[in-house]
Amino acid sequence: MNNISIGSIETALVTGASGGIGRAIARNLADSGRFVYLNYHSNEKCAQQTLDQIKKQGGNGALVQFDVKDRDAAETAVKKIISEKEKIDILVNNAGIRDDKLMVRMKEESWHQVLDTNLTGFFNVSRLVVKNMLSKRYGRIINISSTSGQIGQAGQVNYSASKAGLIGATKALAKEIASRNITVNAVAPGFIETEMVDGVPLEQIAQSIPAGRLGRPEEVADAVRFLCSRQAAYITGQVLGINGGIC
Ligand code: NAP
Numbered sequence: 485m486n487n488i489s490i491g492s493i494e495t496a497l498v499t500g501a502s503g504g505i506g507r508a509i510a511r512n513l514a515d516s517g518r519f520v521y522l523n524y525h526s527n528e529k530c531a532q533q534t535l536d537q538i539k540k541q542g543g544n545g546a547l548v549q550f551d552v553k554d555r556d557a558a559e560t561a562v563k564k565i566i567s568e569k570e571k572i573d574i575l576v577n578n579a580g581i582r583d584d585k586l587m588v589r590m591k592e593e594s595w596h597q598v599l600d601t602n603l604t605g606f607f608n609v610s611r612l613v614v615k616n617m618l619s620k621r622y623g624r625i626i627n628i629s630s631t632s633g634q635i636g637q638a639g640q641v642n643y644s645a646s647k648a649g650l651i652g653a654t655k656a657l658a659k660e661i662a663s664r665n666i667t668v669n670a671v672a673p674g675f676i677e678t679e680m681v682d683g684v685p686l687e688q689i690a691q692s693i694p695a696g697r698l699g700r701p702e703e704v705a706d707a708v709r710f711l712c713s714r715q716a717a718y719i720t721g722q723v724l725g726i727n728g729g730i731c
Pocket of ligand 1: 496499500501502503504505506523524525526527528535550552553578579580581601628629630631670673674675676677678680681
């Protein structure tokens with residue numbers, strides 16, 4: 485039988501923790517007693533505010549700035565965390581961008597920026613983390629994909645490709661490391677109320693969602709917390725949709 489209690493304080497790294505969903509995930513994991521490293525790229529102010537809120541509520545964590553597109557910077561940051569805490573128990577690959585246009589009008593740069601951030605970013609951050617988890621024989625990796633990666637979205641050929649790629653990577657990596665007590669899962673949010681959906685006609689979209697409303701970042705965070713738990717030990721290589729019934 486699995487030991488379902490957390491023996492020592494777990495260390496979590498959440499990328500993109502200065503944005504709406506990452507912020508909610510970082511707070512939720514800190515609320516449940518984890519020491520959380522909050523990664524940000526450009527928005528130090530929001531990351532710091534989130535860390536302040538975490539500490540005010542009795543949690544603990546630290547900020548870690550790097551660009552997930554930059555493999556050297558990501559690996560340097562991961563090495564520093566491991567030198568401080570010895571281990572990373574939980575990795576949430578959440579950092580992401582969108583840059584929507586119909587494909588015939590899409591610039592090559594837009595294709596590469598989105599793929600480099602959303603998909604290569606996963607590779608850049610995860611490689612050394614996985615090595616550490618393998619040596620500790622434990623880990624939880626959650627990749628934030630999207631409904632767009634499951635069913636495709638017009639105007640998001642780059643974004644949908646990156647998020648579908650993340651699902652493939654999740655399933656393949658899960659098979660590589662399942663025997664070492666490391667699970668790898670994806671969550672696929674639908675429309676969630678964050679800055680990322682600024683400029684999207686939300687009222688119109690809400691009507692097309694079976695649940696009749698957008699999701700909240702906290703609802704994504706609750707699902708991530710479950711997948712990070714000891715109780716989720718037998719769930720790996722899965723994609724959990726959080727989308728109000730869109731698909
Ligand atoms: P958001 O509020 O725009 O936050 C995006 C986060 O990603 C920010 O913290 C940002 O950091 C970070 N980021 C962007 N580029 C980065 C880079 N190169 N290196 C490191 N961090 C970087 O968006 P969100 O809605 O919370 O989205 C979070 C994740 O959920 C994304 O992967 C997104 O694709 C996915 N998702 C969102 C929705 C939705 O409806 N909101 C739906 C499905 C999936 P800085 O601000 O510090 O630069």
